[in-house]
Amino acid sequence: MKNFKTFLLKWPKFGIKEKRHHLPRHIHTLAEIEIDKIKICGVKGIILDLDNTIISEDDRYLSPYAEDWITQAKLAGLQFFILSNGKRRYRVKYWSHRLDIPALSPAKKPFPPAFRQAIAYMRFPAKHILVVGDSLHTDFMGALLSGCGFIQVATLPHPPRWWEKLAGKWVQIHYPSERELWDFDDAVGYKNF
Numbered sequence: 001m002k003n004f005k006t007f008l009l010k011w012p013k014f015g016i017k018e019k020r021h022h023l024p025r026h027i028h029t030l031a032e033i034e035i036d037k038i039k040i041c042g043v044k045g046i047i048l049d050l051d052n053t054i055i056s057e058d059d060r061y062l063s064p065y066a067e068d069w070i071t072q073a074k075l076a077g078l079q080f081f082i083l084s085n086g087k088r089r090y091r092v093k094y095w096s097h098r099l100d101i102p103a104l105s106p107a108k109k110p111f112p113p114a115f116r117q118a119i120a121y122m123r124f125p126a127k128h129i130l131v132v133g134d135s136l137h138t139d140f141m142g143a144l145l146s147g148c149g150f151i152q153v154a155t156l157p158h159p160p161r162w163w164e165k166l167a168g169k170w171v172q173i174h175y176p177s178e179r180e181l182w183d184f185d186d187a188v189g190y191k192n193f
Helices: 002-009 035-040 066-075 089-099 112-122 136-146 162-171 187-192
Strands: 045-048 079-083 129-133 149-153
Touching (some): 035 066, 045 112, 066 089, 079 089, 079 112, 089 187, 112 129, 112 136, 136 149
Parallel strands (some): 045 079, 045 129
């Protein structure tokens, strides 16, 4: 595992090399990404993860200000695409509709075909696309294999899956307990999808 962490620290910056290095590699919430800063760095499109990035996998928590941030980013001219490995397609359809963002599920991340589909939809070179997600083994590896930039957000609290109990501390950033969390109570809306 030490070699993997060393690899991450030395990970090449994709995209517009002289500017991309100004972007953070890790943040706590989606809303902490500075829209002006990513635009200055040449970002034109964003591939978003859904589970534990925007909404917790168990539908208990919503990332604070995430929807407002997405709206602001769209107004600033950024394009979006959601890639989710979630098996509950109705849930992904609900969020795609609610956020007005095209989505693909199950995306089978980190394998490149879904990333290539998102990149082709946005019609930008991969170097102008940023992947934002909570997991290094799916979101980061997919970004790396596709030539996109990457920012890792802290994973929203959720019941840990079996693999997270074993390797979660190496592939995810835990959400700080002192940070604000928003309860999500609109899961009943899923019934329409």
